[in-house]
Amino acid sequence: MFDDDGHAPPDGGRSSGPWIAGSIVALLTGWFLAFVTVLSTAMPYDQWPDDGRLVLLVIAFVIGAGVPFVGILVLRRDRPGEPEDGSPGLVACVLAFGLGALTLGPLLLVQGAAIAGAAVERAQPPTDVESSRTVSQAQDELRVLGDRVVASMGRDSTAPPAEVETDSCGLDNHSPGTMVRYWWRLSDAGTPVPSASSTPAIDDAGEPALRLLRAEGYHLEQRFSTGGGRLYDEDSWVGAATIDGGGTSVLLESQCLVDPDASSAD
Structure with a gap:
């Protein structure tokens, strides 16, 4: 599709508006899921297993950082050779991806480390006191x-x-x-x-x-x-x-x- 002067639109025929909105919604959704995961650790009766939290954090990261990253790839493909600051949609996706990766990534790593540590502890034999009596x-x-x-x-x-x-x-x-x-x-x-x-x-x-x-x-x-x-x-x-x-x-x-x-x- 071309404008009245016979030139392609700045985004190569693809509107960046949906990617701006989608990246913002995806980032907020990822943050919400991460908040729910963190909040579950503060409950007085914690019934949520660690691997359940890890799965939810993976979903939060995929949504919060993955959607903006896809937007970056799509918009860059439609604008080959263009500078990154030339499209508001591309800038919005880059910012959303950065925020998502920097906020959700560490939470994912911490939860993964906690599961690995728990697995190491479960592999240990009972103590002498715990096994001293039936x-x-x-x-x-x-x-x-x-x-x-x-x-x-x-x-x-x-x-x-x-x-x-x-x-x-x-x-x-x-x-x-x-x-x-x-x-x-x-x-x-x-x-x-x-x-x-x-x-x-x-x-x-x-x-x-x-x-x-x-x-x-x-x-x-x-x-x-x-x-x-x-x-x-x-x-x-x-x-x-x-x-x-x-x-x-x-x-x-x-x-x-x-x-x-x-x-x-x-």
């Missing part, structure tokens, strides 16, 4: 230890009965594992009424339990203002312990242990 062994040993702790405070772990339960968790190599929990709580009906002659005082009733656990290798991390405290043993499978100052509750939680039957934690 779940069944941990249940038996934690019940024995928990019953001793309850007895040290002058309580009866059978009235009410203590509970030993399991929960899903993640090993250091991101494989699913299982943790064991011992839980005993004195019912309200069984809570003694403190008196002036009570020994020890109700607020100090957890102290014998703290001494017993420290003798077992636990380290006192926090002492509660009402008595009792929280302990932890990072070098052993037994994990953490929380003792109520009034001697009314005991919570023992193992570290995450290897479990062939474990499923991924929700």
